[in-house]
Amino acid sequence: MIRLLAAAGLVVSSLAAANAQTPVKDWPQRNVTMILPLGPGSGVDITTRLLADKLSAKWGKPVVVENRPGGDAIVAINAFVSANDDHTFLMAPTSTFTAHPLLHQKLPYQQDDLVPIARATNTIIAIGVPASLGVNTLADFVKLAKEKPGQLNYAGTTGAVDFVVSGWLKDAKIDVPKIPYKDGVQALNDLAENRIQIYGAAYAIMRPQVASGKVKVLAVMNTQRVPALPDIPTAKEAGFDSLSLDGLVGLFGSKKMSPELRDRIAADVIEAASDPDVIKKLTPMGQVVRPGPAAEFAAEIDAQRKRIAESAKLAAGK
Incomplete structure (x- = not known):
């Protein structure tokens, strides 16, 4: 019994350690993953890979891009939400999910599971x-x-x-x-x-x-x-x-991430997106490089949701 309790205690301790917030000064401690709801070669994919290269150099850890297309973006969102850690992010056009409540009676995620960190670009x-x-x-x-x-x-x-x-x-x-x-x-x-x-x-x-x-x-x-x-x-x-x-594209993080860490990551993303080399490469791809902080990004997402709801009412003749 004592051994079982000890083993259980080790498991609980391990889970607690895995779920603990990483101190800002020590982050990242391992590879960083950015999950996309679109396939390779898309404008958002190219954007993410350019930013990943810049951020990897700054953070000193690999930034891995995972393409998870399909399922009306729900496949990618599920993968992001399930990870539930401060080293996994969602990079997505907001239009892939802002219409979800109008298209699906039941969703496997909550709106507040997607915490805006930084706007990167606007798709034309x-x-x-x-x-x-x-x-x-x-x-x-x-x-x-x-x-x-x-x-x-x-x-x-x-x-x-x-x-x-x-x-x-x-x-x-x-x-x-x-x-x-x-x-x-x-x-x-x-x-x-x-x-x-x-x-x-x-x-x-x-x-x-x-x-x-x-x-x-x-x-x-x-x-x-x-x-x-x-x-x-x-x-x-x-x-x-x-x-x-507006074709908003940006980075989303886990709810468990501290505000201080979100702010630091947002500053790094904005810096990377502002690099002249990134802008030069993305402009021909139909992306308007427009990095911005979480508050601006969140406000624009809310405005987009309202616009889509208004349009749905118009389309339904209401």
Whole structure:
């Protein structure tokens, strides 16, 4: 009995040690892991790997990037939440999860399991149409859609962008049926061939078809004009604020992490993202490098959640 109690005590002590907060001055004590809900080669993947190299050099420990795509980002979020330690992080576009409450009746995680640490970039979200459609502005598209009710289609992919585009179509009072897609690349191919007449997606995946002259970008959904696309207006500038949505990308940490450690990591991420070499490499990838602290990031996430909820109500005719 004594031996059993001693063994149990060792197990409890080991678990307590594993769950103890690492002192800020001693962190990191082992490899750091950043989990992504997207696959290799995506803009967020490239961003994370560039930051991981900078942070590894600063922290003196390897920063490992794990791609966990699938399951509407829930696979990656589950892996992050299950780790529940101060050496495992989630690096993600917020649009991968801010629409979750509207899409899933029950989620395996709580909203406060994802603690914002730092904003890294804004993904450019573009509204594209077939070049052959012959429209040059969002107003032109709305006019054409009113002239041809029910004859133009839009590509819908599950998530935040889909809710916002659907809400905008209702707000603009135009009848543009939704064609659902699971694969954004296939949607883009159909857009280029004028089988679909409007689509909202990351500019990074739209860019090859834009370069080929088959797709024309009418606006960006981002709330601020994008320096890399100086001639493209924001949706708000084009007169359609209900189509606005920022592609926020940032780092999230565990609830067990101390505020002091979160602040230190945020400062290091902001410093790494501000490196001119990182900015030079990410700009062509459709990322606007815009590092920021946790408070700013959290406020923007809350605003995004509200925008998506408003758009969902518009789309439902409420």
